[in-house]
Amino acid sequence: MLYNVIFLESCDPKITWHGSLPRKILIEPEYSVKVFIGGVPWDITEVELLASFGTYGNVTVEWPGKDCDHSKHPPKGYVYLIFNSSESVKKLLQNCSRSDDKYYQLVSSRQRKSKEVQVIPWALNDSNALRIASSRLDIDKTIFVGGLHGMLNADGLMHIMDDLFGGVVYAGIDTDQYKYPIGGSGRVIFSNRKSYIKAVNAAFVEIRTKKFKKRIQLDPYLRDAMCTQCHKAPGPYFCRDSLCWAYYCKTCWNLRHRPASLADHRAMKRTSNKTKSRPIPR
Template sequence: MGVPGSVNQISPMKKPFSSNVIAPPKFPRSAGSLGPKSWIEENMYRTDNNSNTLLPLQDRSRMYDSLNMHSLESSLIDIMRAEQDPLKGRVGCPHPGTDSLLMLNGRSSLFPIDDGLLDDGHGNQGVLGSPHCYPHQNGERIERFSRKVFVGGLPPDIDEDEITSSFRRFGHLFVDWPHKAESKSYFPPKGYAFLLFQEESSVQALIEACLEEDGKLYLCVSSPTIKDKPVQIRPWNLSDSDFVMDGSQPLDPRKTIFVGGVPRPLRAVELAMIMDRLYGGVCYAGIDTDPELKYPKGAGRVAFSNQQSYIAAISARFVQLQHGDIDKRVEVKPYVLDDQLCDECQGARCGGKFAPFFCANVTCLQYYCEFCWANIHSRAGREFHKPLVKEGADRPRQIHFRWN
């Protein structure tokens, strides 16, 4: 991680140091002089009006009454049945019926959002419009950030206790990093860690104390050998988990893709714009988050308004996500439902059980029971089709800790 090029005069990063001298005592943190952040508003992204022409091979008309109301699939169907509102290009705002849609991202309910407090979709992903203005409803402060915060560019010799001490003033927290339990290391091996705060208000307090440079947040942290090193603070704004590009379009789970390996800084609005630029017809994008901390899990969903865009996306199989500093190849698959009847026999040949297989080949794009799969795919040209099955949801790694 690079250090910001130009720094505010009030920033402690401007302090002159001739060298990093080893000294027995730890240097005190000097965060009191951190300056206020600037807040930049930009225009919303464009939206495309795409045709909604269905290809004959995927013209579905039956209802999905069997869907579990606590699943992504039912959430999408709720939206299809809901009254259509003219919502376009909204970040974190409810598409018709999205009270349950947010179960897609591991959240149990939709937090109320005031239009005046919505991010515009282009600003800093983790900052409030005003550092001292918290949204309230019924006298209670509304959570706007995940309690899990990324901190990068840490001093190489800073250990867990020193990280905890540096951030304890914002509230009770636990420090974690990938494979921490297995490695038994006292130092974050790659120079970054995650701060898991007990209260969301601690994250807001941390953001207030940061200095913003070039759209990124920084805070100075000291170690035994390095004084006031600026480290990047990257909070996750909950409203960045969902983006409704075209609220007038019903969301069809059979035109929804799963995107694996999504970089965690990528927001739903950015995922939507990338996919729309590549294939067109995007009406919704969501970033999967874990249910407890509401932090991105590294996967997402994109719903298209037309069959051509959906088929183009799943036919590509891999997509290069390029946005800002992000440049990563990710996998694209059809989103597989786990409670669909066989499209061939409608459950007649399998006792009404849900179909376990989905064929993603564009000549099929159907759900099959075991009998129908064997029957259909014994035909010439289809014997090499491979079935997709519903994958188990990622679960956050269990960690045992006490609040410091």
């Protein structure tokens, strides 16, 4: 089982990628049943949203804090719609006005009548990009990517990583139960170790396109491993420093990093939650 690892020692990105992302024209794409609605009036209610969007099929509305502090109105000006079927999403999009590849719909609240909101669907094809000639996908050449921008799809991620490091065979955006992007994270798999190490050593990359600017974070994807020193205990602590690049048990980590020259190495630990890397207590 693999876990996401967040390595939060922040530093300025050494690498910046400038460019424009490839535009993929999808013919009749299959969409996630979850849709983002941006720019909703601050006073809009669930009932008013359902009045606008319920005509396309069974739908529920979600927004941040709806279960606790913000039960009445969405606090951040956006909501998610979750339809029962992707046919409803198609119907909704067919009824939107379009400009510049963007979809718009009108909603009304008590204060704002006929306010235009943006409807942003997610095409399922945008979650994964696989290079056809790729042979096999290797966990030991996989990186975890964090901090992804919502406008970046798997093809875009593959394009950028390939440009910077070469040898990308797979790029994927992590998705939730509705196959909708979750948490701005993803994975990239390389065909060769050189590209993989280059990416891990970069640690951070700044992405600049005409549409957005975002700093993303690159970490090795950790696996279940035995301690590479004693081979007797599980090795949950990984040292990404090129002098070590190994999994350790706690005892072996401390032995290995006792010399002052290695004392500043930080352990990465597999975890199901986001954690900071920190020195292991001795």
